[in-house]
Amino acid sequence: MPTFAEFVPRVAAAVTPGTLKAYGTYWNRVVDEWGSRRLNEPGPLEIGSLGKQIRANRVIRRNGRGGSGAEENYVAAMRCLYKRAVDNGFISEADNPASRVAKPRRQASNRHALADKRLTEITEIAATTGNDPALDSLLLRFHTETACRRGGALNLRRCDLDERQCLVRLREKGGTERWQPVSPTLMRHLLAHWGERGDGDPTGKLFWFRHRRPVTHRRYDHLWTRIGEHLPWVATQGISVHWLRHTVITWVERTFSYATARAFAGHSESSGDVGSTATYAKADLSELAAVVAALTGEAHPLAPHDEDQ
Structure with missing residues (x-):
């Protein structure tokens, strides 16, 4: 023993x-x-x-x-x-x-969708303060369009970008992988960022600091601490990047459907929170692309067009 x-x-x-x-x-x-x-x-x-x-x-x-x-x-x-x-x-x-040994009862999450005004305040502070507002703005835009977890951004590589179809491959917790649509504008900025700062290795990290170091989780900690110094309600409520995920997925569910929100969030059928109907009620990439098009006001190459309806 x-x-x-x-x-x-x-x-x-x-x-x-x-x-x-x-x-x-x-x-x-x-x-x-x-x-x-x-x-x-x-x-x-x-x-x-x-x-x-x-x-x-x-x-x-x-x-x-x-x-x-x-x-x-x-x-x-x-x-x-x-x-x-x-x-x-x-x-x-x-x-x-x-x-x-019993686990303590898990408390209900206190996260909720942020109002548009609050989200605007956050993005404005990120874009006008700190030592690298371009990086912080790009990170927030990435999370706002994809509703991904922090790991999805930190694990992103140049080889995970399908620029022709405006898709990014997200690799998140539990070893899951999925393709998620992004707007053409965000795709251009992701490519430009990597072209300016990346190390040239397409299998390496995509998000980099100016001084040629890949971004880590600590950047998120510093970012939200800084935003909280300018916006006291952010510090008081403990706002983090996961609140952006709540915000976007809530909007998708309200605007489209539960099945679409579930797919946009990358939730698996085995998570146990729905019945067997989820096996049949699925959203495909074209529906997720339509979400991004509505969210950004920008046409997406995979979104259905009027003549396709």
Whole structure:
């Protein structure tokens, strides 16, 4: 039976980068607390108690909600760790202590669609402040047109741009990939940005700083902190780029249909939030292109034209 100090590095080396980013901090904390102990020593009560400690000692963030997210992520990290222990035959599923630790009840999201006036204020601040307003404006425009998650932008590469059909390939959480329409104007600016700042490698990152470094998640943190300094309501409500996703998807659902909004958001049929009707009620690329055309007021090459109706 391995100790936590022996087993955690093996699991960390075997999981995906996304999983390691989500759970690595909690695994490190477990090693600090129980490094010399065997996997089968802590019981459900002790594992749950450590989660309460992590919740109580969490870093207080501007968008924090009492620490329930930290505790939930810790429990998920422990379940992931012990699942590997079960898979490798160190313990049986019946003796898995993490499976008997309850997650805290997830609170309803406080995110909602932003009013047009608020969205305009945000884009104006991004375009007129900071050390790289061109980059920040392009990022916000990209999220506003695609409603993608932050990872969709950070993972974007030059080879993910289909300039002829005005499509971008989004690679987001869970290893999902999908093609999403963008306006011809945004496509031109994406190509120009990469031509001016990119390193010439079409498989490398698309978004770059002026000083030839690829953009990371920290740019988003700095961007929203700066916007919050100019717009106090942004800081108070903890507005982030994910609110843009809520805004766009809400507009798509209200203006078009639920099926179209679901496809525009990139939600899979297996997410479990709808019935089997979702298998048949799907939106194709031409319908998503029509959304972009309506959203931007600009014709899209894949959108149906009047003569096609």
